[in-house]
Amino acid sequence: METFTKIKEFEKNPNYHKQRQKSINNLNIDIIDKPIINLIKWFLELPYCFTLQSCYGHFVYNGQRNTYNIDKIPVSENIKSVEYRIAYIALCIQNSKSGRKLFEELSIVPQIDRKYIQFGCAQWFWERQVNSFALQVEPERYSTKDNAFIEHEEALHIEIIRNKFFERLKDIIQNKVTN
Secondary structure, eight states: OTTOOOOOOOOTTTTTHHHHHHHHHOOOGGGGGGGGHHHHHHHOOTTTTEEEEEOOEEEEETTBOOOOOSOOOOOOOOOOOOOOEEEEEEEEEEESSHHHHHHHHHHHHGGOOOTTTTEEEEEHHHSSSEEEEEEOOOOGGTTOOOEEEEEHHHHHHHHHHHHHHHHHHHEEEHHHOOO
């Protein structure tokens, strides 16, 4: 994320409910990447957060030029370089007991692989919406970029991490929705 920064402190936000409703009203499920549609829908069920933006993460390489590709990366000696387009989810979290608990649970997600998962803020989201946070899957050295050119082997690793990342998010949110 081009403006990715360290975690900021929660602020008071008396307009949270109005902002949440506006965000929900403007959400177009049809443009969300298919593998994470249910995750985004589950987030909608939580009154103490709402999604701002998300991306499943895409891999573009020789022979695969679809910038929204969600297919598994093939193991191939013919693929040397891969353009990785960042996987992330940006959320606004309510400054409340439930919101702070969600924040704590999300802050643990980078433990999957700290060199490839970051939890922080994106300055341009924060400027539009206080208490907005982002979880992203990106090589640490590119943490402030929306995309990166990487070697094929690293792309295969990132794909595994990305899949674990979204599975962990689903576990966290699905547990909250079903309880």
